[in-house]
Amino acid sequence: MSAKIPRIVIVGGGAGGLGLATQLGHKLGKKQRAEILLIDKNRTHIWKPLLHEVATGSLDADLDGVVYSAHAVKHGYQFQLGELTGLDLKGKRLQLGAISNDKSEALLPARELEYDTLVLAVGSVSNDFGTPGVKEHCFFLDSHHQANRFHNALLDSFTRMHQSEEQQKLNIAIVGGGATGVELSAELYHVTDLLKSYGLNKMTADRLSITLIEAGPRILPALPERIAASATRELIKLGVSVRQSTRIEEATSKGFVTAGGELIAANLMLWAAGVKAPDFIKQIEGLNLNRANQILVRPTLQAQGHDDLYVIGDCCACEQADGSFVPPRAQSAHQMAQCVEHNILNELRGLGLTEYEYVDHGSLVNLSRFSTVGSLMGNLTKDSMFVEGKIARFMYISLYRMHQKAIHGLAKTIALWLVEKMMRVVRPRMKLH
Numbered sequence: 001m002s003a004k005i006p007r008i009v010i011v012g013g014g015a016g017g018l019g020l021a022t023q024l025g026h027k028l029g030k031k032q033r034a035e036i037l038l039i040d041k042n043r044t045h046i047w048k049p050l051l052h053e054v055a056t057g058s059l060d061a062d063l064d065g066v067v068y069s070a071h072a073v074k075h076g077y078q079f080q081l082g083e084l085t086g087l088d089l090k091g092k093r094l095q096l097g098a099i100s101n102d103k104s105e106a107l108l109p110a111r112e113l114e115y116d117t118l119v120l121a122v123g124s125v126s127n128d129f130g131t132p133g134v135k136e137h138c139f140f141l142d143s144h145h146q147a148n149r150f151h152n153a154l155l156d157s158f159t160r161m162h163q164s165e166e167q168q169k170l171n172i173a174i175v176g177g178g179a180t181g182v183e184l185s186a187e188l189y190h191v192t193d194l195l196k197s198y199g200l201n202k203m204t205a206d207r208l209s210i211t212l213i214e215a216g217p218r219i220l221p222a223l224p225e226r227i228a229a230s231a232t233r234e235l236i237k238l239g240v241s242v243r244q245s246t247r248i249e250e251a252t253s254k255g256f257v258t259a260g261g262e263l264i265a266a267n268l269m270l271w272a273a274g275v276k277a278p279d280f281i282k283q284i285e286g287l288n289l290n291r292a293n294q295i296l297v298r299p300t301l302q303a304q305g306h307d308d309l310y311v312i313g314d315c316c317a318c319e320q321a322d323g324s325f326v327p328p329r330a331q332s333a334h335q336m337a338q339c340v341e342h343n344i345l346n347e348l349r350g351l352g353l354t355e356y357e358y359v360d361h362g363s364l365v366n367l368s369r370f371s372t373v374g375s376l377m378g379n380l381t382k383d384s385m386f387v388e389g390k391i392a393r394f395m396y397i398s399l400y401r402m403h404q405k406a407i408h409g410l411a412k413t414i415a416l417w418l419v420e421k422m423m424r425v426v427r428p429r430m431k432l433h
Contacts, residue, residue: 005032005033005034005035006034006035006116006348007034007035007114007116007117008024008028008034008035008036008037008115008116008119008344009037009039009094009113009115009118009119010024010036010037010038010039010118010119011039011040011084011118011119011120011121011122012039012040012120012121012122012123012313013038013039013068013079013121014045014048014121014123014313015047015330015334015337015403016312016313016336016337017038017119017312017313018045018068018407019333019338019403019406019407020121020312020337020341021036021072021075021077022075022077022406023337023338023341023406024036024077024341024344025075025076025077026075026076027345028076028345028348029075029076029078033348035078036076036078037077037079037080037115038078038079038080039082039084039096039113040068040079040082041081041082041083042068042081043068043081044061044065044066044068045065045071045407046059046061046064046147047330047403048330049330049399049400051141051146051147051180052141052147052180052187053187054151055150055151055154055187056151056154056187056188056191057155057191057431058368060431061144061148065144080096080113081099081108082097082108083097084096084097085097085110085280086284087284089284089285089287089309090286092114092115092116093114093115094112094113094115094118095110095112096110096111096112097110098110115308116308117308117344118308119311120295120303120309120310120312120315121312121315121333122277122313122315123142123278123313123314123315124142124275124277124313124315124328125140125142125275125276125277125278125279126141126142126271126272126274126275127273127274127276129273131248131250131251133250134271137251138175138251138269138270138271139268139271140272141180141270150268151431154268157170157267158192158195158200159200161203162201162202163202167207169207170203170207170208170209170267170268171209171211171255171267171268172188172208172210172266172269172270173256173264173265173268173269173270174210174211174212174269174270174272175213175256175269175271175272175273176214176271176272176273176274177213177214177216177218177219177220177221177242177244178219178220178221178272178273179220179365181212181214181219181272181273182212182219182220182235182367183365183366183367183368184270184272185210185212185240186234186235186238186240186366186367186368186371187368188210189208189210189238189239189240189368189370190368190369190370192204192205192208193205205239206239208239209239210240210241211264211266212235212240212242212243213243213246213248214242214243214244214245214246215247215248215273216244217244218232218244219235219244220365222327223363224363227365227373230373231365231367231373234367234371234373238367238370243264246258246259247259248273251269251271255269256269275292275328276293276294277289277293277314277315278293279293281293281295281315286305286306287303288303288305289317290325292317293315294314294315294316294317294325295311295316296317296319297310297316299318299355299356300339300343300353300355300356301318301336301339301340301356302353310343310344312333312336312337312340313328313332313333313336314328314333316336318336318356320358326356326358330403331360331399332358334402334406335356335358336356339356342354364392364395364396364399366393366396371392371393372393372395372396373392401417404416
């Protein structure tokens, strides 16, 4: 009788989770050395840094997304649709909630699965910090479903403005001056410029009023000051009202109320201020968490006190040598996935584990077709190099190509790039449905 092969379960198909499932599928799943199972509550994957483009219609998630089930067949892992609702760390079992369709009809009952090794890669969600009215009145960009909701509301607003006899403005307020808020602000001006090509010529950029609100003294607080200053200049040039050192006390149906009592009126409101790990993590017994619900890990990326549980991506709290924590970025998730892949393979071979060391390759902020700014970390020095314009844009696109290469391989990534070039001739530049 053949020995039972280990089951490695990965919960969360984001940048790190999908990349890890792909590589383990190639090295273990296809060779029947382990069962690799990826679980996600969505059927398709979209690279999270591009969700602002889904929200504006620059990117069509239905065409550009990766279908997990089809991808799994080609890359040696299995996929199950499900949402993690509970975890028994001692019994090495996880619970998945029941699944219903949009008509509230039951598709799958609640299930329980066993694992030998578990990897949590459940990402992060927006942190509203308990601000009254945010959940009721604001859009979020935590998933492509939420991005689609904002996109539909945006199209409705564009249509209303185009067909209205009054020349009022479309007021959009975005709370959070991080990369998401900054990139979304610029992308909104880009798609508004495109509307005239699709018959909505009365909804022009001068009728768009965007307010970007940041509680701190400057936007892009996690990036070097020179990048923040350059991005601020570009946004102001576009027409964005950049409100720094402005704390929001409440969200209402009419807009945001500041700590000073001012109402920032808005037709559409989006909250992108801060992230935290999903709240259900707090219900799991035996985990050590920080204030943002992130799971504290050992240098090997194993959860503190649990050898069979690895944590990667935004839900991971990994302390660095200088006492700071690894920032929640896509590059962090990719690097963590590579470290965990190496450690899982070493465990199966009876070898020692490797400690994770974050390597900062720099940061880039894409302001749509208008500009790209950022910093790159050199290979021979720890100093950063400021870049902007076409070079920065090329590097930004390269990050996405690197992500595609990790989940598709080089040949298919090149093929996808060629198809995208050809499809630009026949596909609309903006999704209008």
